[in-house]
Amino acid sequence: MKSGNPSALKNGGDPLSTPRSNGGGAERSPLKVPFIIGVAGGTASGKTTVCDMIISQLHDQRVILINQDAFYRSLNGEQLKKVGEYNFDHPDAFDTELLLSCMEKIKHGSVVTIPNYDFKTHKSIEPGRVVNPCDVIILEGILVLHDSRVRDLMNMKIFVDTDSDVRLGRRIQRDTVERGRNVENVLDQYAKFVKPSFDEFILPSMKHADVIIPRGADNEVAIDLIVQHIRTKLGQHDLCKIYPNVFVIHSTFQIRGMHTLVRDAKTTKHDFVFYADRLIRLVVEHGLGHLPFTEKQILTPTGSVYTGVVFCKRLCGVSVIRSGESMENALRACCKGIKIGKILIHGDSKTGEKELIYEKLPSDISSRHVLLLDPVLASGNSAIKAISVLLSKGVPEANIIFLNLIASPEGIHAVCKKYPKLKILTSEIDMSLNKDACVIPGMGEFSDRYFGTGTKQRLP
Numbered sequence: 001m002k003s004g005n006p007s008a009l010k011n012g013g014d015p016l017s018t019p020r021s022n023g024g025g026a027e028r029s030p031l032k033v034p035f036i037i038g039v040a041g042g043t044a045s046g047k048t049t050v051c052d053m054i055i056s057q058l059h060d061q062r063v064i065l066i067n068q069d070a071f072y073r074s075l076n077g078e079q080l081k082k083v084g085e086y087n088f089d090h091p092d093a094f095d096t097e098l099l100l101s102c103m104e105k106i107k108h109g110s111v112v113t114i115p116n117y118d119f120k121t122h123k124s125i126e127p128g129r130v131v132n133p134c135d136v137i138i139l140e141g142i143l144v145l146h147d148s149r150v151r152d153l154m155n156m157k158i159f160v161d162t163d164s165d166v167r168l169g170r171r172i173q174r175d176t177v178e179r180g181r182n183v184e185n186v187l188d189q190y191a192k193f194v195k196p197s198f199d200e201f202i203l204p205s206m207k208h209a210d211v212i213i214p215r216g217a218d219n220e221v222a223i224d225l226i227v228q229h230i231r232t233k234l235g236q237h238d239l240c241k242i243y244p245n246v247f248v249i250h251s252t253f254q255i256r257g258m259h260t261l262v263r264d265a266k267t268t269k270h271d272f273v274f275y276a277d278r279l280i281r282l283v284v285e286h287g288l289g290h291l292p293f294t295e296k297q298i299l300t301p302t303g304s305v306y307t308g309v310v311f312c313k314r315l316c317g318v319s320v321i322r323s324g325e326s327m328e329n330a331l332r333a334c335c336k337g338i339k340i341g342k343i344l345i346h347g348d349s350k351t352g353e354k355e356l357i358y359e360k361l362p363s364d365i366s367s368r369h370v371l372l373l374d375p376v377l378a379s380g381n382s383a384i385k386a387i388s389v390l391l392s393k394g395v396p397e398a399n400i401i402f403l404n405l406i407a408s409p410e411g412i413h414a415v416c417k418k419y420p421k422l423k424i425l426t427s428e429i430d431m432s433l434n435k436d437a438c439v440i441p442g443m444g445e446f447s448d449r450y451f452g453t454g455t456k457q458r459l460p
């Protein structure tokens with residue numbers, strides 16, 4: 001018996017929102033790999049400025065900025081005498097081997113010291129810069145998209161595309177004020193090396209970018225979109241890496257659109273049910289994709305052999321009353337005649353203790369794969385209680401797939417720590433839980449909205 005290919009559902013990218021800082025040195029899980037962003041572009045295109053804006057917007061993440069400039073090779077005496085003939089814009093001007101080894105170390109959670117480069121003396125100076133493990137690394141520099149080994153480190157590649165006249169104007173200003181040059185030096189260097197290398201190495205590297213930002217830091221819309229994208233990735237990718245049994249269905253604009261509708265407090269009951277049903281159907285279909293299958297060859301009407309699979313037959317659903325019942329129809333629609341059990345759990349509002357009030361489960365449940373249904377995974381306490389009931393009936397932990405529409409990071413931690421063999425499949429991982437154990441941003445009281453029973457005010 002083979003199993004499906006769950007990794008195909010994994011999203012690339014986590015809010016294990018750790019405390020903010022610029023690489024400040026709190027302990028990290030060794031499994032946690034930082035999200036790496038490369039930012040390339042011509043000189044003075046605004047790379048550093050764009051990176052600063054991204055960092056300030058990602059204020060609740062630990063972000064570090066690494067400049068490719070730090071890896072410039074120091075000039076020797078001979079080179080210094082003829083500095084006007086040295087091409088600082090050629091890939092050979094950088095110690096890329098050192099950059100790769102530093103990046104590998106930081107990526108794997110080690111503290112590293114990176115060089116400190118001085119543009120006035122054209123040398124690395126002591127002390128180097130100590131860089132601690134972090135959530136996001138931004139690697140910025142003119143040629144960070146040029147070398148495929150460096151590109152391969154990146155989860156996201158950005159190119160800042162600013163008009164060359166604007167760049168030259170800024171470069172003259174910056175280099176005369178900050179880098180100890182005069183206008184004549186800057187113009188000579190620009191004509192001899194900077195522009196030819198831009199045309200030969202930097203501009204061609206733009207094709208590797210995932211996102212091109214025209215007008216650099218002036219393009220606030222592009223920067224906002226990038227930050228949102230990073231946040232989405234940070235919200236999911238870490239948890240999926242920490243817990244290999246957590247799966248998030250691949251996000252598309254259709255899925256984002258449906259989430260936008262079901263999460264909107266102004267959405268009518270009718271629309272809520274319609275879009276929640278669509279999302280539920282997707283989650284259920286993906287959940288079924290995680291069940292074991294057996295290979296089967298059949299003959300098509302053309303007389304050809306098709307090698308396919310047959311579905312797992314020992315299957316049942318279990319809904320956590322009430323909201324889980326909203327997922328039953330989708331399961332019935334996908335699996336004709338499927339048995340569905342129910343569990344009702346009551347939570348003590350004072351102690352938070354969960355108590356089993358009612359259960360009706362198939363008598364042979366221990367020999368079945370179980371799709372546990374609950375659209376919202378919040379604190380995880382009800383889920384843990386429901387799972388314990390299934391285990392007490394003899395269901396193997398690894399035979400349970402817990403299906404949700406949304407899950408909080410706290411709920412995922414709680415369930416996965418207790419039941420590491422069980423699988424969780426969700427359509428989005430939210431930011432957090434608030435003090436009342438509600439998922440934020442969330443979608444409110446799911447069963448009230450779905451069954452139209454609530455009287456609670458949803459708009460603030």
Ligand SMILES: Nc1ncnc2c1ncn2[C@@H]1O[C@H](COP(=O)(O)OP(=O)(O)O)[C@@H](O)[C@H]1O
Pocket residue numbers: 041042043044045046047048049050170171174215216217218
């Ligand atoms: N959108 C902008 N408007 C005005 N000045 C800018 C803008 N972006 C960058 N600058 C200035 O241009 C110079 C070069 O920008 P910088 O971000 O350092 O470019 P890079 O890192 O690509 O070389 C800096 O002095 C910076 O303050």
Ligand SMILES: Nc1ccn([C@@H]2O[C@H](COP(=O)(O)O)[C@@H](O)[C@H]2O)c(=O)n1
Pocket residue numbers: 042043044047069072088089118119120122141142194
């Ligand atoms: N000693 C040096 C080293 C580099 N440069 C120039 O810096 C440019 C890269 O830095 P940006 O912040 O502009 O991306 C590059 O174009 C080199 O010409 C230098 O002048 N002196």
Ligand SMILES: [Mg+2]
Pocket residue numbers: 047048
């Ligand atoms: Mg810069």
